[in-house]
Amino acid sequence: MAEVSLLNVAKTFGDTVAVEDMTMTVPDSAFVVLLGPTGVGKTTTLRLIAGLERPDRGDILIHGRSVVDETPAQRDVAMVFQQYSLYPHMTVRDNLAFPLRSPIHRLPEDEVARKVREVADVLRIAHKLDNKATALSGGEMQRVSIGRALVRDPAIYLMDEPLSSLDAKLRADLRVELKRVQASLGATILYVTHDQIEAMTMATHVGVLDAGRLVQFGSPREIYESPVSLYVAGRLGLPRINALPADLFPGAPAGARTVGLRPEHIRHGEGKPSRVVRIEHLGDQTRLHLMLEGHDIVTLTDVHTDLEPGDTVAIEPRNALYFDAAGARIA
Amino acid sequence: MSSFSVTEPSDRQKWIAGILVVGYALITLMPLIWILATGFKSSPDAIAYPPKVLFEPTLEGYVNLFTTQTRQTPEYLEANPPTTWYEEIVHDKGMVIAGPSRFGGRFLNSVIIGFGSTFLSVFLGTLAAYAFSRYRIPLKDDLMFFILSTRMMPPIAVAIPIFLMFRSLGLSDTHAGMILLYTAVNLSLSVWLLKGFMDEIPREYEEAALIDGYTRFQAFCKVVLPQATMGIAATAIFCLIFAWNEYAFAVLLTSGNAQTAPPFIPTIIGVGGQDWPAVAAGATIFLLPVMVFTILLRKHLLRGITFGAVRK
Ligand SMILES: Nc1ncnc2c1ncn2[C@@H]1O[C@H](COP(=O)(O)OP(=O)(O)O)[C@@H](O)[C@H]1O
């Protein structure tokens, strides 16, 4: 396992800027999650590190060694692709063994068998080892894809939205599983996703991407509590942060254009009266949709609330986040 | 009790479809059946009018196809009774077998040239298609168009220059010459078909192998080729069918050493005119390799000629 750094890395495809001036360090044994919506450059970042794309500018270091001139094989990374990484013409066992049989690894067959079995057990696909890769459910395929990476012991694991095509239950299980595997192996993982729950539950560090740029990097808590911009604030937190005109409530600092209110920033009972529009019972939480002077606000309330649509609730901000006209955080 | 189903046709529909299919098959198979039958007729039966549907089958045509014969005096025939079934057939006509005919050699030429050029077309086509599919090649689209454009006129249109070229290069009537020629003609089809199949194979497959420590060539062999088998099979069948059946160039460029079966079969002359049963026997045998090849690759072909539309 090793530390991996990107220094001012940039990559464009024709007119499309996929990655722009990215500088980031994935610490040894860290679980770094890059978060951002589709098209923001997540896959490209992983491909640059893996050596499948060549950066236009900048340097990439693995273990302190510049790797931009190395082949993917020389870089000693393992990658889980967003889609299509299982070979349909092979069994699950051969798919898992494939990386271990490559000319640079070339493990003895009994060692291969042992590792394959070990990983299959961890990912609970041992009973499917002799199936054709095409005879698996989506969740099983995804687990085999992850397994193809886990059989190896590389400098870093690169994972491209490996859970995105799974149903909610399996995703939750695999989140726990991956986190456990990472902790027990002490593995360095760079994981990209657009799913904030994956970021919050697994990451030791979260990087937020916006249009090819890394806009903030820190612990999940740091990103959540002190986002550098309205964009970052909108990436984490459910329900999503409410962005309202700063002058809606008194007490905004000078220069503030927007106030960002998460549910915990909204105190009920005092302040401005707002009308209850809708109440959503989600089981573990109850969402309150409010209307205040023409602005929609979504917040949380007591799970067993007595409120009904049409009621009036007074609200005021508490420790709110303030942003300037460009969306940058000022307080 | 029958119930309506979206995917399952009703019994009546099945019957109608069955009758239509059998009817169509009979119409298209008629010439084939006729040739097959003629091969087993005697010479008089083969040219009888009205045509004979029922006849006494004989292997005379096949014996004539594979042998050359000479007429002998009754005394000689008496003194040398036939020892094998085919000698007996010939004997009854007052002839003896003088030796093998040239058909075997011509057939072998067809096999060498047909399969040789098919192998070369598919081999080169696969490599070219992979390169076109995966690498950034300057003027890629123009090159692909150029390759296609070589098939925009009938190949025979360039017969004269090719004839002259072959003569000055010493390729006339050689196996190598015919293999080269058929490969050149088939290559554009092969590259285009195979590029379509290669494009369908996600490049992530090879990239995963590259990351795992395989070389590009190993990834190609272990990952791309197995994925491309049905495309390769379909392409091979198309190439073989062209090379196997090609007539015009074969007439023009081959006469003996490398002559293939198509120009040879119509020239089979028996005693007293065209030997139709022998010609039919030759045509029947000529059909076999392509049929066997196609049946062997049928599983791949059926899916292959849909050009990857039904993958997964
Ligand atoms: N090979 C490519 N050719 C052209 N454009 C590309 C290529 N790969 C990615 N892009 C573009 O780069 C941007 C970032 O893509 P990507 O890294 O795949 O984003 P993400 O994985 O975050 O969805 C997108 O606008 C995408 O269209």
Ligand SMILES: [Mg+2]
């Ligand atoms: Mg992506």
